[in-house]
Amino acid sequence: MQAEVITVGSELMLGFTLNTHSQYISRACVPIGIEVAYHTSVGDKMDRLAEVIKIAHHRSQLVFLCGGLGPTLDDLTKEALAEVLGETLMEDVLWRQRLEEFFVNRKSPIPANNYKQALVFPSGTVFPNEKGTAPGLSVTKDGVTYILLPGPPGELRPMFDLQILPFLQSLVPSEEVIYSHPMSFFGIGESALEEKLKDLITKNENPIIATYALEIGVTLRLTAHAQTVIKAKELIEPIRLEILSRVGDYCYSEQDQSxxxxxxxxxxxxxxxxxxxxxxxxxxxxxxxxxxxxxxxxxxxxxxxxxxxxxxxxxxxxxxxxxxxxxxxxxxxxxxxxxxxxxxxxxxxxxxxxxxxxxxxxxxxxxxxxxxxxxxxxxxxxxxxxxxxxxxxxxxxxxxxxxxxxxxxxxxxxxxx
Amino acid sequence: MQAEVITVGSELMLGFTLNTHSQYISRACVPIGIEVAYHTSVGDKMDRLAEVIKIAHHRSQLVFLCGGLGPTLDDLTKEALAEVLGETLMEDVLWRQRLEEFFVNRKSPIPANNYKQALVFPSGTVFPNEKGTAPGLSVTKDGVTYILLPGPPGELRPMFDLQILPFLQSLVPSEEVIYSHPMSFFGIGESALEEKLKDLITKNENPIIATYALEIGVTLRLTAHAQTVIKAKELIEPIRLEILSRVGDYCYSEQDQSxxxxxxxxxxxxxxxxxxxxxxxxxxxxxxxxxxxxxxxxxxxxxxxxxxxxxxxxxxxxxxxxxxxxxxxxxxxxxxxxxxxxxxxxxxxxxxxxxxxxxxxxxxxxxxxxxxxxxxxxxxxxxxxxxxxxxxxxxxxxxxxxxxxxxxxxxxxxxxx
Incomplete structure (x- = not known):
């Protein structure tokens, strides 16, 4: 299944905010067999956002849309998607209640704008937001599933981990898994490490061996695809042992630890x-x-x-x-x-x-x-x-x-x- | 001038690497009047990379392509662009010499693959890389200028600051500048700050007032456009003073300092x-x-x-x-x-x-x-x-x-x- 991540917000285009959502979602998709093929960011402009959605609609089966679900006039993600898909947004009664309760708890009147956060795609799913006022949403059209997520990392991440991941696992045909084993090194540079493992890196296609320079140090990832995680681990094991026999002295973790x-x-x-x-x-x-x-x-x-x-x-x-x-x-x-x-x-x-x-x-x-x-x-x-x-x-x-x-x-x- | 940034690398799609280039380039473009409208990331795949370039060619006048300039078979950015534009890459004799010298200094033979890093667009510009073996390149076709930059941040950033920025300033018509004034706050939340400045935020269009939550604290940016920086600053000054009179106690810097x-x-x-x-x-x-x-x-x-x-x-x-x-x-x-x-x-x-x-x-x-x-x-x-x-x-x-x-x-x- 081919996916892409679209992050929405003029603050990204102006360089004020660093986009960490695309990496977060990619990293979570790989192990469950979803291939992320593109990341796109676009500002809060209706025409550009609609164009980006149209491009995604033609080439992907799964599209994540992050941000632009807030209460203000600038927040256009839901509206742009509804327009491109020709869908009508409807008010979710339960979420309207949640919004009203949220503001009662804050002891402030609910601003009229906030009611638009209760608008959802009637044929899709609503993912409650435990940390804010914008729920996550999904909608499927022409075989393309869209998942809309709130922009603040403190809202997106728990929603993704607890609600979206199980939802994705139900979408993906369980034919193949991708499993990745990390090995972290210190005291040896990326090129010196590659040099010592050159034959292994060139020869192996499953697992693929790739090096990634960290801020300080290098991580090596052995990534295998197989029918099950156990079979993927079996493919990785002999290569892993060979690597340790050559450069094990520099390896301090095989669990992505610091x-x-x-x-x-x-x-x-x-x-x-x-x-x-x-x-x-x-x-x-x-x-x-x-x-x-x-x-x-x-x-x-x-x-x-x-x-x-x-x-x-x-x-x-x-x-x-x-x-x-x-x-x-x-x-x-x-x-x-x-x-x-x-x-x-x-x-x-x-x-x-x-x-x-x-x-x-x-x-x-x-x-x-x-x-x-x-x-x-x-x-x-x-x-x-x-x-x-x-x-x-x-x-x-x-x-x-x-x-x-x-x-x-x-x-x-x-x-x- | 409308621009976009394309970052290339399968490590981005797998979530192993965080894309910081798009933010870096956006942030540098805003003050010189270049509007960045899209960020796209794509893996090291010829067909997808070519498609992304074709989309950019139709909608932007300036396209940054970051990464994929290395010596390996996976590095395809130059080749994909040449194919889309129908251009032929040629060997740059000076850069070939630089490559050979680089490997002499490292006391290792030059791998055959590395010679492809001397291939350039004959009608474009070559930006020497002081930190690595891939030079930056530019080429213009159908009114669209492409700027190719090496992927490692330690190579891209100095090249961008010292060579690309002056090149860009020569491209941009100097009709208008965008100037942004930062104000950093601590001890007041983003929503409380917005509440206290609500009328100013709603009323003002030039400068625009926007809040950005930091890891700890909030930054407010007053962004004005005008014919000169001096005129933009004149638009900002009265708003700035009004903000200080209301929430100045929480403001610790107006220079993006920590x-x-x-x-x-x-x-x-x-x-x-x-x-x-x-x-x-x-x-x-x-x-x-x-x-x-x-x-x-x-x-x-x-x-x-x-x-x-x-x-x-x-x-x-x-x-x-x-x-x-x-x-x-x-x-x-x-x-x-x-x-x-x-x-x-x-x-x-x-x-x-x-x-x-x-x-x-x-x-x-x-x-x-x-x-x-x-x-x-x-x-x-x-x-x-x-x-x-x-x-x-x-x-x-x-x-x-x-x-x-x-x-x-x-x-x-x-x-x-």
Whole structure:
């Protein structure tokens, strides 16, 4: 079944809003065997919107229309579709009641405009909106099914997950499934990864092997089609094992997890805890760890020491080290990690000190970063990195390196990159 | 001049990649008077790509084609366009040399496939790519100008800013400009803001007033069209002043800046410095401040104290306070801020303690957050917030509230929300 996604709104055309709906819907359609062939965005203009719908009507069997279901005069999606299909919108009595209750609860009178949100396609389905006033709608004509969804992500996403997906599964003939297995890598570039797997990528058509550069790191996806998910997984398994035998050292997740999630899982499983001392990353390492629910069991806390005084007076790095080697040095990274581990009484402590830019510091170049890893009963390790990019990228890259170093230690013991 | 953006790549259709190019190009086109009317995405399939180009050819005068300029067999954009337009691609001798040099520098032999990246439209323009092997291209036929750009954002963006924008300015008749003035608000919801400005929003057509919900906060854009930027600004000014007189207290920037940038600017201007103590935000407040270049002048550092032991032993909150009131309390927020300010010897210290979820803590509900603001010579202020959303949203919202509280203090002195 061929589908397309149309997102409606002048804010998209003016570049004020980033369209994330098309990706969201595509990603959900692939596993259930719906092929999304086109994404289109168009402004709140009747003629253009109608033209886009006509084009979709000729080439697709399933059309998602996102946005333009609001109460204002600018919201035209329903009206444009009704005109193109020659359908008449009718008021849904139940939804009219819901609208009235909604405004009673808000203790404000219902604006006359809002009543148009109760207009639906009488031959189609109404999907209640738990988060707002515009219901989702469906209508089918000439073998083409249209699904209309409200524009705000907080309304579209729960409606899609809870109501639209089951509806779609009832539409799709269950002849074939597409199954995709993710493998996330860190510490190896996209081209180096492709080089090492070139023969596999060229040779295999089912599964297809594709690389996708992440903000930091690379994800590989093995995508197979088969009659069942189990058969698709059987096609993927031997290729997956071959990939792991070649580049498994760089692979940190096969479940679309972030590095911080994987690190927190390992800490939890091994009943270990961690603290941090950060200079150039300004707290990003510890913040990333605390984005994972339940972090307080494993993350005891951290220092952000942006000045020499705070590195010395608060964390405990000796003045001599700071004077002789500077704040951006392996020696400082080592002392930061060791003193932090002692103060927070944790199994591990990780430290980051470096030059995030834009200007060099202490005569040291932008992108020079030292990471220290202290562990109870084990000599402290220090890593020197030369990172590229702007300030934000260097901060993010340094933080991810720190997490990967801790990941490797947790996975393998003492030997790390 | 009516334009459209076509982005090419099967990874877009599978939902693996988020399309940010269309927004990027739209945003750049508006100020120079180019109206972007459609965004389309399509996979790496010759027939579909050709069809999309044919549709664009009939309705637009300017078409951006992004992606599909790589060396592989999947990269078909140039070939599809040549076929639709009936043009013949020719080898650009200079770019062939550049390609060969590029691979010499990488010390690897040039793959045969890469030579196709030197194929260009002989009647068009070649835009050198400083970051990769695919040059940008243009070609004009039947009054429609096509601009082809490489897919990786790190290649497309600098090429667009430095080479394509000047090229576009030469295409556009300079009869009219569109000028947009941003106003960023915090602490007032989108609907409450609209309510307070309803008459202005309804009455005005030039400038148009539109609200855009940010992840946290709201941006209002006043967009005027006129013969010159100066005249557009004159149309905007009285409306802008009226808006400030009604809701100016919530406005933190009129330059599309983030809260952290505005706070850092004020700290710098007033020669003040700050430190932080964070529990539920896990370092996000101090990290946001350090994303601003040159932060080390104003940000001395911070504590992340995720456990009672670290709040007591390291920051210095008294055991009695922690026992009597709990870690999530106004009293703890107050002591965290005061001890942190003393330890880091800063003008201000800001503290955050709360329940980010997903589970309640100490019998206190998810979303309950206390923020403390200590200032030298001034009694410490404490704010209680009830925030909504998931863990990530509560962390981000709490951090932004902390920054806004500091912003208000810096702007107005002692009186805050």
């Amino acid at each position: 590095l911080e999630e994987v690190v927190m899982q390992l800490l939890h499983a091994k009943k270990k805890c961690v603290s941090t001392a950060e200079s150039c990353t300004g707290g990003l390492v510890v913040h990333l760890l605390t984005t994972v629910p339940g972090a307080s069991g494993e993350v005891k806390g951290g220092f952000v020491s942006y000045t020499n005084i705070s590195k010395g007076h608060i964390v405990g790095v000796s003045d001599e080290i700071l004077k002789t080697h500077g704040a951006v040095s392996g020696e400082t990274a080592k002392q930061l990690a060791e003193h932090t581990r002692e103060q927070f009484q944790t199994d591990f402590a990780i430290s980051v000190t470096g030059v995030a830019g834009p200007a060099p510091s202490e005569g040291k170049p932008v992108g020079l970063v030292y990471i220290g890893l202290a562990q109870e009963g084990v000599p402290t390790s220090v890593y020197e990195l030369s990172l590229n990019g702007n300030r934000e990228r260097i901060q993010r890259s340094a933080a991810k390196h720190a997490l990967f170093i801790l990941f490797e230690r947790l996975k393998k013991g003492e030997t790390t990159i | 809260l952290e940038e505005v706070v850092m600017q004020l700290l710098h201007a007033k020669k003040k410095c700050v430190s932080t103590a964070e529990s539920c935000t896990g370092g996000l407040v101090v990290h946001l401040l350090t994303t601003v270049p040159g932060a080390s002048g104003e940000v001395k550092g911070g504590f992340v104290s995720y456990t009672n032991i670290s709040k007591g032993h390291i920051v210095g909150v008294s055991d009695e306070i922690l026992k009597t009131h709990g870690a999530v309390s106004g009293e703890t927020a107050k002591q965290l801020a005061e001890h942190t300010r003393e330890q880091f010897q800063t003008d201000f210290a800001i503290s955050v303690t709360g329940v980010a979820g997903p589970a309640p803590s100490e019998g206190k509900p998810v979303g309950l957050v206390y923020i403390g603001l200590a200032q030298e010579g001034v009694p410490t202020s404490v704010y209680e917030l009830s925030l909504n959303g998931n863990r990530e949203r509560i962390q981000r919202s709490a951090a932004k509230h902390a920054l806004f509280i500091l912003f208000e203090r810096l702007k107005k002195g002692e009186t805050t929300i």
